[in-house]
Amino acid sequence: MWPRLPPRAREEGSRAALIAAGSTIIVVGLILWIILTSEAWPAVQKQFFSWFHFKESFPDVLRGFWLDVKMFIVAEILILSFALVLAMIRSLRGPAFFPLRAIVVTYIDIIRGIPMLLLILLLGFGVPALQLQGVPTSRLFWGVAALVISYSAYTAEVYRAGIESVHESQRMSARSIGLTQVQALRFVIVPQAIRNVIPALLNGFVSLQKDVALVFVLGVREGLREADIYNARTFNYTSYVVAAVLFLLISVPVARFTDWYTERDRRRRQAMST
Amino acid sequence: MWPRLPPRAREEGSRAALIAAGSTIIVVGLILWIILTSEAWPAVQKQFFSWFHFKESFPDVLRGFWLDVKMFIVAEILILSFALVLAMIRSLRGPAFFPLRAIVVTYIDIIRGIPMLLLILLLGFGVPALQLQGVPTSRLFWGVAALVISYSAYTAEVYRAGIESVHESQRMSARSIGLTQVQALRFVIVPQAIRNVIPALLNGFVSLQKDVALVFVLGVREGLREADIYNARTFNYTSYVVAAVLFLLISVPVARFTDWYTERDRRRRQAMST
Amino acid sequence: MSSPKLEIKDVSKAFDEKVVLENVDLEVNLHDVVCLIGSSGSGKSTLLKCINLLVPIDGGDIVLDGQAITDAGVNPNQVRQRMGIVFQAFNLFPHMKVIDNITLGPRKVHGVGQEEAEETARTLLGQFGLLDKADEYPDRLSGGQQQRVAIVRALAHEPELMLLDEVTSALDPELIAEVLNVIRDLKASGMTMLIATHEMGFARDVADQVCFLDAGRILEQAPPDQLFSEPEQQRTRQFLQRIVEAGRL
Amino acid sequence: MSSPKLEIKDVSKAFDEKVVLENVDLEVNLHDVVCLIGSSGSGKSTLLKCINLLVPIDGGDIVLDGQAITDAGVNPNQVRQRMGIVFQAFNLFPHMKVIDNITLGPRKVHGVGQEEAEETARTLLGQFGLLDKADEYPDRLSGGQQQRVAIVRALAHEPELMLLDEVTSALDPELIAEVLNVIRDLKASGMTMLIATHEMGFARDVADQVCFLDAGRILEQAPPDQLFSEPEQQRTRQFLQRIVEAGRL
Amino acid sequence: GGDDEDSAADTTAAPEETTTTAAPEETTTTAAPEETTTTEAVQACAVENLPLASAGTLTVATGEPVFPPWMGVGDDFFDVPESGTGYEGALVYALAAEMGFSDDQVVFVRTGFDEAIAPGPKDWDFNIQQYSITATRAEVVDFSDPYYTTKQSLVALPGSPVIGATTLADLADTRLGAAIGTTSFDFIEEVIQPNEPASVYDDNVDAIAALVAGQLDGILVDLPTAYFMTAVQIPEQGAEGVIVAQFAIEAAGADDYGMLFAKGNELVPCVNEALGVLAGGGTLQALEDEWLAQGGDVATITE
Ligand SMILES: Nc1ncnc2c1ncn2[C@@H]1O[C@H](COP(=O)(O)OP(=O)(O)OP(=O)(O)O)[C@@H](O)[C@H]1O
Ligand SMILES: Nc1ncnc2c1ncn2[C@@H]1O[C@H](COP(=O)(O)OP(=O)(O)OP(=O)(O)O)[C@@H](O)[C@H]1O
Numbered sequence A, B: 001m002w003p004r005l006p007p008r009a010r011e012e013g014s015r016a017a018l019i020a021a022g023s024t025i026i027v028v029g030l031i032l033w034i035i036l037t038s039e040a041w042p043a044v045q046k047q048f049f050s051w052f053h054f055k056e057s058f059p060d061v062l063r064g065f066w067l068d069v070k071m072f073i074v075a076e077i078l079i080l081s082f083a084l085v086l087a088m089i090r091s092l093r094g095p096a097f098f099p100l101r102a103i104v105v106t107y108i109d110i111i112r113g114i115p116m117l118l119l120i121l122l123l124g125f126g127v128p129a130l131q132l133q134g135v136p137t138s139r140l141f142w143g144v145a146a147l148v149i150s151y152s153a154y155t156a157e158v159y160r161a162g163i164e165s166v167h168e169s170q171r172m173s174a175r176s177i178g179l180t181q182v183q184a185l186r187f188v189i190v191p192q193a194i195r196n197v198i199p200a201l202l203n204g205f206v207s208l209q210k211d212v213a214l215v216f217v218l219g220v221r222e223g224l225r226e227a228d229i230y231n232a233r234t235f236n237y238t239s240y241v242v243a244a245v246l247f248l249l250i251s252v253p254v255a256r257f258t259d260w261y262t263e264r265d266r267r268r269r270q271a272m273s274t
Numbered sequence C, D: 001m002s003s004p005k006l007e008i009k010d011v012s013k014a015f016d017e018k019v020v021l022e023n024v025d026l027e028v029n030l031h032d033v034v035c036l037i038g039s040s041g042s043g044k045s046t047l048l049k050c051i052n053l054l055v056p057i058d059g060g061d062i063v064l065d066g067q068a069i070t071d072a073g074v075n076p077n078q079v080r081q082r083m084g085i086v087f088q089a090f091n092l093f094p095h096m097k098v099i100d101n102i103t104l105g106p107r108k109v110h111g112v113g114q115e116e117a118e119e120t121a122r123t124l125l126g127q128f129g130l131l132d133k134a135d136e137y138p139d140r141l142s143g144g145q146q147q148r149v150a151i152v153r154a155l156a157h158e159p160e161l162m163l164l165d166e167v168t169s170a171l172d173p174e175l176i177a178e179v180l181n182v183i184r185d186l187k188a189s190g191m192t193m194l195i196a197t198h199e200m201g202f203a204r205d206v207a208d209q210v211c212f213l214d215a216g217r218i219l220e221q222a223p224p225d226q227l228f229s230e231p232e233q234q235r236t237r238q239f240l241q242r243i244v245e246a247g248r249l
Numbered sequence E: 001g002g003d004d005e006d007s008a009a010d011t012t013a014a015p016e017e018t019t020t021t022a023a024p025e026e027t028t029t030t031a032a033p034e035e036t037t038t039t040e041a042v043q044a045c046a047v048e049n050l051p052l053a054s055a056g057t058l059t060v061a062t063g064e065p066v067f068p069p070w071m072g073v074g075d076d077f078f079d080v081p082e083s084g085t086g087y088e089g090a091l092v093y094a095l096a097a098e099m100g101f102s103d104d105q106v107v108f109v110r111t112g113f114d115e116a117i118a119p120g121p122k123d124w125d126f127n128i129q130q131y132s133i134t135a136t137r138a139e140v141v142d143f144s145d146p147y148y149t150t151k152q153s154l155v156a157l158p159g160s161p162v163i164g165a166t167t168l169a170d171l172a173d174t175r176l177g178a179a180i181g182t183t184s185f186d187f188i189e190e191v192i193q194p195n196e197p198a199s200v201y202d203d204n205v206d207a208i209a210a211l212v213a214g215q216l217d218g219i220l221v222d223l224p225t226a227y228f229m230t231a232v233q234i235p236e237q238g239a240e241g242v243i244v245a246q247f248a249i250e251a252a253g254a255d256d257y258g259m260l261f262a263k264g265n266e267l268v269p270c271v272n273e274a275l276g277v278l279a280g281g282g283t284l285q286a287l288e289d290e291w292l293a294q295g296g297d298v299a300t301i302t303e
């Protein structure tokens, strides 16, 4: 076992870096100071950051948030799986797969272009209004379905970015040991692809966490909607801050954990330079 | 010059692929048929897909949409630049850059956790309410600022995914010819990184296109707001379909062009297998 | 000897406008070792990739055991399962440990059980002096170690035909001797091999036939003794002379 | 001879728990060529990367022209600008044409004008028989072509010291002769070089000193004639004997 | 509890402040209006002295679109607040006249909900779109005195389980909804308290869509809106609606509508004064009879 000392050669630009960091902190501090001492701050604070309203709205928002979390978990699992299937189909080579690829490309293009709200309205109000036999009318069901349909299109493109960032020689190499296209994708390309786009996947994770709230247009009372109700009742925006704090309590730890984990994984696999 | 024949070896699974494509088309057709022949379809059609209301709402939505496009262009340029700076800072190595990196990580984590709507309200209503000297009070200004702040956090993570997908040996190689960290990022890593994540960047592009509409809470009458007003006035949802069509008219060509362009670029650089 | 294991008939290949292989004819008999020699860029690697159906050819036929594998209707996967190829750039899977790199093919393609596959892999790794690297990731291996893993990966496959692209170039001389022995053993066990190499000593030592490729065309094919001592073509003579100058023959 | 160009003093390096370099001492005099030989995994590539400050060392000092470049307070960029390194795996920039790969360093680091940089690059490419590949992308070159581009990229830099990692391994014999000539020319022009190689013939031919690295330690250092004919260490003798068996000395 | 008292103190304190601060300089420049008694307060409420968002005009904010029977009634006047039709529309002009504005000195602007309640200065004088007065709201905005007190009513499609309900208990197992920010919503939550919590929608249009989609059994709205909803909105969405009943129960909170002002706006007492005159003179009742009293018997639901 070898005693490991820290690298000793000084990194270039360390002084510039410190200056940059220092001045950022000073500027942010200054802005905060100007805001907090401004004459109108008490009024703004009262309407956006009131401790009283924070406590008042917290229980309702938290209850609604719990519904968000449940919808989120179901949706995210479906999205990650369905999107991967879409991305894999899109990455198949050869003319035989052209029709399948074309279907997926059309799906992704159209769905991404449709505002999520319209999709939710269309599925959540439109489909049940058709009164078809055996088709669910639950707005939760259709709200989550709309989220899955929409987010899958975006997430599939994130996966595709990952797949295409894996060098062609890896595909060739995988095929050469006799793997089929799908096997090559599954065992060789996709595992590397996912590692390559984890930060972008996490983007989807974080923003879905907030977008599940959109099912509120269907009358579902989730967290952001409770904040809405509170705001409409009291004209105070602090309830939204409550929602933001709840979101942050989940998303920040998840982001930090993922970064830590991928970094560890990378260290285990790769040579590290300075 | 050599006469180029198409590759002749049959790709595996071509029959399976055709079956899959065929059955997808049949299923989609069947669903459409069930919907279109359902008893309630005329009512639903009237509510969501009425040609009359399409024509009626089109001029207003289009006018609002034009404002969206302008906001979008300004915001997207700022986002792509600012996010790249964030991502590059986040990718700097060495303890000297720790404070800067920490600032950027905090920024990204917090901003992503805040619902975009809250950020828009906070900046669009909160900041002007402070009545600070020399600070703009324009709603458009603050609406776009909120979009830039929020989207930059997401986009920076997409860039970072790209940067990390470039193999460590490229960084080493760039440093070995004497480039500084920033030069290595700028000339060697980032150009490859961006190519790697273009589909994911395009996601941001497409969804920003729709999210600029969120500034309507500030009372800005953009496209989706016009659709909203029309809907509230006529109780008909077709105006949202108009908005969707306008979005699609931009996003689909952009997506197709980008794919075509990156594919051409890839072909120019890389060996292609079957 | 009966009909050849592998026949390359009038094969041509161009990348965009650039002709890389031009009317190549070549036969590899069962149990034979054929070495491809020729300058950098002459098309050796491309030819090997064409045989593995990794690069589509533009004209001609490639025939394996009497079956034209470049015909429409042939499943290229089944063809590839019968060959092993080692790339000049190794192309190991960086996200998998060495042992998983090696067992992936046998497990997924040939349906071998995990344990059996690992056992075979470890035996092979041992032969190549890499037993202690089984649980390491490729990026943490030295160049020579990576190349040996790539050879093991191709062999784990139990192929009928091996395509080797400069497998000894990143090896240190000690290991070259070992790899040569492995190849000799393989040959003794009846393996048919097509090897692109810059090592004339190696070619002379192991090859039944040596093929001289120049600018995408096969200029000369003969047993090593004949080709190295009495080359027919002017161009071959030139090539060999430069090798002697480089102290490599 | 005055003080050495490069001194490696008691350098050690471990990856996690694995010791890769152990108390390495080595001197390279100005205008000298030193060859590093040793088995695969002995630490040759790691040592070269440590000298280029691409891998931080754990103990010891690396001294260039009397200045300890591994000291805190030294700007590693300025150090790297004085050296050229060629990696075993080439590491060309795949998104840039060959010519841009070569001119990037001169233009961005040394502030050479675009035209001048391209002219120098084309001259060098010509010397390596690659003039027609200037506007091609690296992924479309053969292995040997890529390696030559990597050498040109390091040379374009006009370094005081070159670190070469198995630069001849992917070259065909014709080119080896050419590269050897380039290296001889470089030597004649006074370039100091440290070369990791498996080519004993090459080492014997070009080196002033040969260094035998074994499991991270330098076992023996001597002029080639002495080291190859009368090695002192048992381990060195073993190594050389295997080489002879492989037909490589 | 304590919160309510705070805001009550706020609203009562406002007029006094106005009288002391608005008086001094302005009075000297303008002659006192002819026939009115010349108290300080009345002088302050002369058009010339009013602290208006834009001098010389009364800028009235409202929603977009506006709905009958509140504003813009009649096919030609739909969403035309300037028509002076509908209860609120007519009220605005009556109020303006009482305050001394001519009809063409009244200007309408449109706002969204968030704009109306955001902090900071406003470019309109007051906002009128059925805002319910509550103590908490009054902490961040000011309200006028009430100009209308609503009754809640229940709208449904034929065949809904709520049809025929006569007591609150009949509604216990039904799915009810309302638009956000309305007292109707609070009424479900606090008075009806069905087993399934109230659903809440951005506006009545979405609520009706949910009704049509079979996701709701009934919508709560104020009675005037209920008439419009069943007459126009629901048929437009391809269904048929009925007013099930009105509630003969007082809401826990006030069901009073008031005009909304930016916090601290000194116009409030003047508007209140004019409103008082309209109420006292019977104008309000006349407007209500004209625009809000739709014929027909509506059943009532009791405790
Ligand atoms: N994808 C490609 N696109 C265009 N040209 C290519 C491509 N791949 C290879 N080439 C060109 O084809 C020629 C033959 O390449 P190949 O790799 O087969 O050579 P080689 O004989 O293996 O050389 P080496 O000994 O250097 O490995 C080279 O000139 C190369 O530049
Ligand atoms: N990043 C790393 N993490 C862990 N171990 C490493 C790493 N890089 C190299 N090693 C190990 O260090 C040892 C020396 O590697 P190095 O690449 O220096 O060998 P080499 O002498 O260049 O061998 P070759 O002749 O095969 O290229 C090897 O055993 C290798 O597995």
Ligand SMILES: [Mg+2]
Residues within 6 Å of the ligand: C044, C045, C046, C088, C165, D142, D143, D144
């Ligand atoms: Mg090759």
Ligand SMILES: [Mg+2]
Residues within 6 Å of the ligand: C142, C143, C144, D044, D045, D046, D088, D165
């Ligand atoms: Mg090495």
